[in-house]
Amino acid sequence: MISVSNRLQETKEYYFSKKLREVAQLKKQGKPIINLGIGSPDLAPPDEVVEELMKATQAPGAYQYQAYKGLDELREAMCNFYSTHYGVTVDQDQEVLPLMGSKEGIALISMAFLNEGDQVLVPNPGYPTYQAATKLLNAELLYYDLVEAKSWHPDVEALQKLDLSNVKVMWINYPNMPTGEPVNSKKLQELIQFAKSNDILLVNDNPYSMVLTEDKFSIFQLEGAEEVCLELNSLSKSFNLAGFRVGFLVGNSEFVSAVLKVKSNMDSGMFFPIQKAATKALKLNLDWFEAQNDVYKKRRAIVWDICESLDLSVNTDAVSLFVWAKINSEHTAEELADELLYDRDIFVTPGTVFGSNGAKYLRFSLCVSEEELNVCKQRILKPKAV
Ligand SMILES: Cc1ncc(COP(=O)(O)O)c(C=O)c1O
Numbered sequence: 001m002i003s004v005s006n007r008l009q010e011t012k013e014y015y016f017s018k019k020l021r022e023v024a025q026l027k028k029q030g031k032p033i034i035n036l037g038i039g040s041p042d043l044a045p046p047d048e049v050v051e052e053l054m055k056a057t058q059a060p061g062a063y064q065y066q067a068y069k070g071l072d073e074l075r076e077a078m079c080n081f082y083s084t085h086y087g088v089t090v091d092q093d094q095e096v097l098p099l100m101g102s103k104e105g106i107a108l109i110s111m112a113f114l115n116e117g118d119q120v121l122v123p124n125p126g127y128p129t130y131q132a133a134t135k136l137l138n139a140e141l142l143y144y145d146l147v148e149a150k151s152w153h154p155d156v157e158a159l160q161k162l163d164l165s166n167v168k169v170m171w172i173n174y175p176n177m178p179t180g181e182p183v184n185s186k187k188l189q190e191l192i193q194f195a196k197s198n199d200i201l202l203v204n205d206n207p208y209s210m211v212l213t214e215d216k217f218s219i220f221q222l223e224g225a226e227e228v229c230l231e232l233n234s235l236s237k238s239f240n241l242a243g244f245r246v247g248f249l250v251g252n253s254e255f256v257s258a259v260l261k262v263k264s265n266m267d268s269g270m271f272f273p274i275q276k277a278a279t280k281a282l283k284l285n286l287d288w289f290e291a292q293n294d295v296y297k298k299r300r301a302i303v304w305d306i307c308e309s310l311d312l313s314v315n316t317d318a319v320s321l322f323v324w325a326k327i328n329s330e331h332t333a334e335e336l337a338d339e340l341l342y343d344r345d346i347f348v349t350p351g352t353v354f355g356s357n358g359a360k361y362l363r364f365s366l367c368v369s370e371e372e373l374n375v376c377k378q379r380i381l382k383p384k385a386v
Pocket of ligand 1: 039100101102103104127173177205207233234235236242246247
């Protein structure tokens with residue numbers, strides 16, 4: 001018998017990969033499911049990006065292997081994006097690395113920095129890939145709590161009381177997913193100090209910086225970040241290019257070159273037309289983001305109404321692509337999510353997907369048209385069939 005590796009036996013199939021199969025099955029049976037579960041932007045990417053993509057498919061050499069570090073012009077555009085939107089200077093030769101989405105970056109950073117048995121601080125609730133990558137490398141998970149009472153930011157005092165001698169990496173993600181908590185620079189500055197004092201690599205996963213935010217944030221705006229931080233960025237949500245698979249890593253040259261060492265052994269460069277189109281996207285000005293955010297604001301208002309009808313509380317100061325709503329009834333997140341799926345044909349994500357601290361929360365995606373959201377609203381207002 002051919003068995004899979006021990007590390008894979010420890011790893012569960014990604015929640016959405018399993019649940020979306022069930023949703024597809026229900027749809028096949030004729031159920032008109034509306035999917036508010038997943039953060040895959042439905043709005044069109046910029047026209048000029050698609051045009052550039054098509055044009056570049058005809059370029060000489062377009063189908064050849066590409067440089068591991070990406071095109072110079074792509075890295076330059078990434079650095080200009082950092083200076084234009086965040087006021088952060090990044091060296092295009094040494095401090096930036098194009099990636100196939102930030103999800104790839106989570107795996108590569110883990111491979112570059114973790115030894116078996118190292119401990120990794122992972123947020124609860126948080127994006128599930130941090131823990132999956134940690135487990136796949138036989139490193140040890142050390143969950144830290146994010147709770148509403150502390151504005152979904154880590155409690156540095158509580159962290160300091162832990163035995164941190166084996167902690168190598170800490171994952172953070174601000175603006176935060178799933179809670180939508182905006183950045184609190186003061187708290188993150190404390191965290192940088194904490195990482196510095198304890199020799200911990202602090203990684204900010206930052207794919208939501210342009211979605212419904214007032215201030216555009218990068219961890220490198222904060223003092224001392226270049227010594228201990230890496231940051232992942234992504235074109236998936238900022239430019240409606242989730243299927244394109246383009247993200248990038250920013251950090252000091254030593255950290256970035258460690259990740260490049262792993263990456264150059266794992267793939268052989270990004271498809272040329274995708275690099276050209278990504279370069280185009282990164283050059284767009286603020287008008288692009290404002291137009292997207294106007295659409296998201298209208299959608300969010302309908303989701304807030306839906307939440308009110310379901311007796312869920314929301315934080316109207318929250319940002320990013322989701323509404324994170326607190327359940328006020330005795331229902332668990334999974335019970336309510338199942339009820340919505342089976343009785344109302346609405347798929348939402350139970351907060352438990354992101355950890356036990358999500359047990360009383362549901363996450364609603366804004367990647368659904370106003371029209372469909374209004375249908376959801378009607379379905380919820382309609383008395384349940386008995
Ligand atoms: C917090 C967080 N990090 C990373 C990702 C992955 O993004 P990408 O498409 O860049 O791989 C997501 C996607 O939903 C996310 O929510």
